[in-house]
Amino acid sequence: MREQEGREPDRAPGARLALLLRRWWEEAGRAPGGTRPTQQALAARLGIDQTTLSRYLNPTHPLNAPPRVVQALHAYLRAPAAELERARALCRAALEESSRQRLAGGRQRTATGLAAEPGTGEPAAGTPATPAADASTGDAAPAGAGDAVPAGRNGTSGRRRSRWPLPALLASAVVLSFAAGIAVHALITPLRGVPADGVPGTFRVSESPYEWPLLRMRKEDQYTRARALQHLLNAYGYEVRTDGFFGAETRDAVMDFQTKHHLVSDGKVGRDTWPELVKTVGPGSSGHMVLAVQELLDNVGQGGTVVSGRYTAVTADDLRFFQRTHHLPVTGRVDPETWLALLVRQRPPAGAPAYQRSTGMPPSASA
Missing domain, CATH: 1.10.260 (434 Repressor (Amino-terminal Domain))
Incomplete structure (x- = not known):
């Protein structure tokens, strides 16, 4: 070996x-x-x-x-x-x-370098065709006899003349530059944390918009997202059982929190309430806010994260790996954008959660 x-x-x-x-x-x-x-x-x-x-x-x-x-x-x-x-x-x-490998497998490239539809090798729809190149000169092959020009003195073919007058070419270049500037601005602005499309609580991370998940009172176990919410409420002084069940106890705490923070007191946790609940945490932090981060990190499919309530170097390392693989700023600190991505990327448990397997009654976490 x-x-x-x-x-x-x-x-x-x-x-x-x-x-x-x-x-x-x-x-x-x-x-x-x-x-x-x-x-x-x-x-x-x-x-x-x-x-x-x-x-x-x-x-x-x-x-x-x-x-x-x-x-x-x-x-x-x-x-x-x-x-x-x-x-x-x-x-x-x-x-x-x-x-x-997963990212590279999303789209292939054709032999000419044009984007191809996955699994086909053909240029993607809407991709402009490139004129064939003349093997002897490297120039684009003539489209017709009317485009041809006399051969040069050395016997090689001359370059074909453009049918477009110079003023038209300049005008086209200006229009294309303006359109490209608008497109780049539209892509970059949401990435800097500005709400995308004017919708509060929506950020574009990578190429897909993320939205804060909506949690409300239900009888069924809502797993990690609900436990993270309950840890966050505990961080604000509410004594809520961290069991993943969004019951009356959790709803009442949410409504009280919403009232104190001048939000609509409906007991639902969505795009307005999540940003008020989360705080930036990082090395040196401890308590329920860190427990919420570790619960979420432990359930994003990259391997286990120790849920201890202490923001250790291992926690920071796990978070940086998550940020890197999800195209977020690699800071090792949990800002609102990282909170959002963590909440969106949660996976359902493969079996009964550990807190259900261990005892009959889910435990409450302490800070």
Whole structure:
């Protein structure tokens, strides 16, 4: 296994990470008194299925292990302490490579460099055709005999004359420049945090507009978004159970908060209430506001984030990775735009949330 790791420069980060994790597992029983766990037992301890764990440990067809699993494997298998940071770096590199591949697969390029429709190799609709180039001169081929000009003294074809008079060309250039300026301004302005299309609470992040999600009182579990809301309310002094259920207790706290902040007191949390609830947090912060951030980071699909209520260096690292992969300013701090992206990018849990599996009654978090 170490011989294979010696050829790492030729391997992708995901394969190199799988090699390292597999070596940890294989060497777990070599220490005096140590016993290597079966993959089935190890998977059960990690809370994942055995097939998924096998792919994490398979360098031939690897599945990128998230940071939570990498850290847990390091602890369970008692791997060398010095190798944890290397494993984390490989994990980040593998996730970034996977993200780049997804972005690159969205649109292909044709041989002429024109944008192509995905999976077709043909120029996209609305893409202007490029005149064929003359093989001998590199100039565009004549459209007809009327465009031809006499050959030059050296026997090569001369350039064809334009049918457009100079004043018309200048006017066209001015119009195109003006239109391009409007388009660039329309794209850049929302990215700087100005509301897009005049709609309060809407920001354009990357190429798609994000809108603050609307939460209201419901009987069903609303999972991470509702728990984040409840942490935020606790940060303002309300004693609300952080259980993901938007019940009467949460609604009453929301209505009181709205009244105190001169909002419509309807008990619904949307584009007007979220911006009043969230605050910028970063290194050194602690309490329920940080718990809300960590809850959201833990459920965006990039691997586990420890939900401790303390904004640690690991939390900042996880946040910077989220900001980088979602085309946000990479600051390591949670500003309103990052709060918005975190809330929008939440995923439903694969099974029952941890707070439902552990006890019958969901726990309340303390600051």
